[in-house]
Amino acid sequence: MSWDMVLVSESDLGDSEYHFNATSMEPVKNAMAALRMTVPVAEPRWPRATDFGLRALDIAHLDESDPDLPQAVREFFAADSRVREWSPESPAGIPSYKIGGTNDNWLVTPEEVRRALAAYDSADQLAREEAVGGVPGWEGWISFLRTAAEHGGFRVE
Known part of the structure; x- marks a missing residue:
């Protein structure tokens, strides 16, 4: 590593x-x-995809910067960023x-x-x-x- x-x-x-x-x-x-x-x-608790009505497979290969992401996915990525920051x-x-x-x-x-x-x-x-x-x-x-x-x-x- x-x-x-x-x-x-x-x-x-x-x-x-x-x-x-x-x-x-x-x-x-x-x-x-x-x-x-x-x-x-x-360490803060990481968001789970299920907290946003998603499955891990729904977000695994998505690009955070894509402006056309569904609202739930954008909210998941925002929660993920809050943990990292x-x-x-x-x-x-x-x-x-x-x-x-x-x-x-x-x-x-x-x-x-x-x-x-x-x-x-x-x-x-x-x-x-x-x-x-x-x-x-x-x-x-x-x-x-x-x-x-x-x-x-x-x-x-």
Whole structure:
């Protein structure tokens, strides 16, 4: 499995993407948890096709951007987007389910990123060394997060 973190808004400051594979994600995810950059938050409930009077087969191959979709399908896609874009009202960091779990096009909001960076920046040197020691690419990841905080956050694809 792999994850592409993609800035919501383009940046002229460097790459607009950061890539993880299964090997590189685990130590980053663990370091972020140890530094309280991620927070345990329950994943929102995904809409079910049946909630909209549909079957999964009815929507499996449809294009969300098609303007001629039936109303029930448009409502299903809107509910699906709300789940992907949901954020706690006052996030304490990045919800842990958005990092290193699925790559369901989660939106990690600028506020979630700023809170994660505040946790990182406020950690004492020893805590940082213990959590991050030997994590490949950590400084690049932090740089990406700092850019994402100012460019609409990022999507986890």
